[in-house]
Amino acid sequence: MRNVASLSVKEVLANQPTVEVSTLKNGFRVVAEENGRPTATVGVWIETGSRYETETNNGVAHFLERLMHKGTEKRTSSALESELEKIGARLKSYTSRDRTAVYIQSSSQDVDKVVDILADVLRNSKLDSSAIEAERKVLLSELDEYEDNLQKMTMDNLHKAAVGFQYFPNLIHLSFEITAQHLKEWQEDNYRPVRMVLSAVGGGCSGSKMQGLAEKYFDDLSNEYPRKVPEAKGIRFTGSEYRYRNDYIPHMYAAVAVEGVGYGHKDALALQMANQFIGQWDVTHATTLTAPSRWIQKISHNYGLHYLEHFNLHYKDTGLFGVYFVSDGDHLDNSHTIMRAIQHEWKHLAGAVSEEETTLARNQLRTALYGSLETNSEKAEHNALELLYTGNVRSLADIEEEISRIDRNRLKEVVFNQVYDRDTANVGVGLTEAYMSYPQTRAAMSWWRL
Secondary structure: OOOHHHOOHHHHHHOOOOEEEEEOOOOOEEEEEEOOOOEEEEEEEEOOOHHHOOOOOOOHHHHHHHHOOOEEOOOEHHHHHHHHHHOOOEEEEEEOOOOEEEEEEEEHHHHHHHHHHHHHHHHOEOOOHHHHHHHHHHHHHHHHHHOOOHHHHHHHHHHHHHHOOOOOOOOOOOOOOOOHHHHHHHHHHHOOHHHEEEEEEEOOOOHHHHHHHHHHHHOOOOOOOOOOOOOOOOOOOOOEEEEEEOOOOOOEEEEEEEEOOOOOOOOHHHHHHHHHHHOEEEHHHOOOOOOOOHHHHHHOOOOOEEEEEEEEEEOOOOEEEEEEEEEOOOOHHHHHHHHHHHHHHHHHHHHOOOHHHHHHHHHHHHHHHHHOOOOHHHHHHHHHHHHHHHOOOOOHHHHHHHHHOOOHHHHHHHHHHHOOOOOOEEEEEEOOOOOOOHHHHHHHOOOOOO
16 A cells, blocks of 8 residues: 555545535524544634724724624623533634635534624623723724734835725724724624524544534524615726835835735735745745745845735735845845836746746745645634635635646746736835835836846
8 A cells, every 4th residue: 555655645545525605594504524634623604704894894894793702682791701611612713805704723522612602792792881991992902012013004105005095995004983882884784694603624524514513503593684785896906106204114125016816816826836946035944045935036145125924815806926024125136126127027038937846935835825724723723714705615625726727837827917017016014215116117017128
């Protein structure tokens, strides 16, 4: 018998646990993956987030999510904490621009109890004034910390420049006027079954069992909206430039991006492969002229670069493909050299990438993708987003088949169509005087000279 090391990627993935999907009569969806482990992750992912907020309720999605940890009508905060502690479970949650997730990590034998707790915190969070004001103080203190996070500030401003503030508001830009009524209305308008997915991965998570639990706790949810149905406005990527110059900040924190593609787009995996090709580097790597990446060899030496990370962000209907970097920011030639090097690599991918480079990027993508799905929680999120954004859940074997078909020509085609000669969104924070201007950046996007 062959050992695991001798098996192909396709053979290994073909033997992964089956993912089962079902839908309740009210549109509430369930995705379950029984893997026989002694642990499990069960959560609810909701298609809502700061993208759906307005200027009058900006911050409400994150605020409500945080209050779910503060008790319900039948469980006080201390009782909720004690109940979770008794079964060794952990309640976690987050809110992003386009989704909110609440999930619990537990023993596989406690899945029934976990779903009961999840349903309670999602449906019956206690929105009393004392809890709201206490949490407001915590969130406002976090806002002060956020303003010191220059990478997050840069990336939020990139979204603002690219697709408009009203579409992707600041994640924790908390409105001082948010009240219990705002929170109640947000819950009524957004926590609807057609916008929700229950995702469970681990032991004790068979499809039939999870469907039964979903019917018990969520089948009575209604899709009737007391107000206007929440809608994410259409996206129009805008070539633009945003600079926040502050000479007291010792470096330039910058990002440049083109419009990417949505989560289920046919070019999404190829762009993710291109993202792996460029990768990440910082000055602590102690590799410059000996770096394995050809372009890191060029720009990491004598150009004032401290950190660089390529990103490929996916939302349901759009994305951002670009680079975030930190540099000295005080020398025009150095700043322009870094930007030109970024654009040079994009053009290389669009027209001259080799088969050897493609194979390397493909293997790096496999490592990054499959390595990010090893835990129950990671796989539960993956399954939930697949179902939430595309309406189905691809098997890992199907994803691998798609990856294996991305050859040199396919990679070039996708980068040429999605990146070459496209408008960019440019953002700089800190020492931005030497940052390349938008007209210069945009003109260079259409040059073929390598």
